[in-house]
Amino acid sequence: MLSIEEFDIKLETHIIGRNFTMLDEVDSTNKYALSKKQGQYRDGEVIFTEFQSEGRGRLDRKWVSSREQNLLFSILLNMENRKIQHPQLLNFAAALSVARSIENLHFIKTNLKWPNDVMIENRKVAGILCQSVSQGASISRVAVGIGVNVNQNNFSTGYSHEPTSLKIELKQMVSRERLFAEILNNFELNLKKLENDPAQIVSEWKQFCKYIGDQISVKNDNKEIFGILDDISPEGHLIVIDNMADRHIISFGDVSAI
Numbered sequence: 001m002l003s004i005e006e007f008d009i010k011l012e013t014h015i016i017g018r019n020f021t022m023l024d025e026v027d028s029t030n031k032y033a034l035s036k037k038q039g040q041y042r043d044g045e046v047i048f049t050e051f052q053s054e055g056r057g058r059l060d061r062k063w064v065s066s067r068e069q070n071l072l073f074s075i076l077l078n079m080e081n082r083k084i085q086h087p088q089l090l091n092f093a094a095a096l097s098v099a100r101s102i103e104n105l106h107f108i109k110t111n112l113k114w115p116n117d118v119m120i121e122n123r124k125v126a127g128i129l130c131q132s133v134s135q136g137a138s139i140s141r142v143a144v145g146i147g148v149n150v151n152q153n154n155f156s157t158g159y160s161h162e163p164t165s166l167k168i169e170l171k172q173m174v175s176r177e178r179l180f181a182e183i184l185n186n187f188e189l190n191l192k193k194l195e196n197d198p199a200q201i202v203s204e205w206k207q208f209c210k211y212i213g214d215q216i217s218v219k220n221d222n223k224e225i226f227g228i229l230d231d232i233s234p235e236g237h238l239i240v241i242d243n244m245a246d247r248h249i250i251s252f253g254d255v256s257a258i
Contacts, residue, residue: 001068002048003177010181015044016075016188017181023047027054029074030131033143036076041141043078046184064156070165071148071180075187079132079139083195087132087139088251089236091116092205093194094128094144097186099208102126105182108169112208113161114238114255118148123164125149146183150176160254199234206232211257216240220253229255 004022011017019042026032029047031054051067065072075094079087098118099110102125111119118126129145149155149165151173166174193200206212211229218225218240227242238250 001050002180006175006177007181010178010185012181012185013044013188016191017044017046017184019045021045021047023049025049025051025053028052028145029072030129030143030145033074033076034131034133034141041076041078043076043081044188045076046073047076048073048180065147065149066152069152070150071146071176071183073146073180075144075146075184077142077144077191079142080135084198086198086235087130087142088115089194089198089201090130090142090144091128092201092236093190094130094146094187095126096201096205096208097183097190098126098128098146098148100186101179101182102166105179106166106170106174108166110208111210112205113211114209114232115236117161119161120164120169122161124159124161125164125166125169144187148179148183150174150179160256202232202234202236205236211255215258217256217258218248218250218253219256220250225250225253226258 026049029049033047049072052065052072095112095116095118099112102108102110108120113119116128117124126148131143132139133141149163151167152165155163190201214229216229225240225242225248227240229238230241231239233239233249240248240250
């Protein structure tokens with residue numbers, strides 16, 4: 001069981017995680033977070049669970065995690081009080097927070113796979129899923145869902161990218177509490193950057209992306225584009241140059257190296 005006392009000692013935030021809900025089991029922390037009505041939640045509230053029965057990643061893919069081994073949580077943001085020009089960059093801010101925390105604490109080289117995966121070499125150690133609620137034409141709330149494989153030993157097969165955990169990579173148990181607090185500390189810093197200078201978040205994210213300049217394929221519905229990943233747009237979209245020198249700006253899809 002996660003030690004709240006040990007986690008709280010390491011938490012250095014002003015807003016993120018200062019309101020905290022801990023659940024033994026829930027269907028989905030994102031779903032739980034977004035089900036809260038106006039007045040029932042606070043900006044920066046964190047919902048943590050030891051087990052998700054219906055955890056999901058992008059494209060509604062199932063996220064399976066062993067009980068009490070990993071980090072499964074959502075950060076609930078009130079967007080009405082925040083000046084975030086490109087909410088889709090919350091994916092980047094969260095992925096950066098996880099990658100930096102792993103590197104700072106455990107000296108493992110990480111890289112980021114567009115738009116929301118944290119990798120160690122070609123193995124997936126964490127994923128991000130942002131979901132929102134709108135009021136009229138504006139986004140009112142966002143749940144930033146984060147799953148990190150920390151101490152899990154075994155994974156099922158059939159994934160497009162082999163999963164891994166920090167325990168597998170380090171060959172020793174890892175403090176979930178210390179890592180959890182570090183991720184939230186970094187996320188609060190990155191959230192401020194996103195509000196004040198979103199270009200900085202994109203620039204830092206690109207430093208962790210090993211595919212820039214490489215040949216990739218992007219599958220989007222029934223369409224597949226092949227080309228060189230030339231850059232990331234200010235909005236966080238892929239800029240791909242195909243073999244006819246045509247430029248494609250892609251906001252949705254699955255990326256693979258060729």
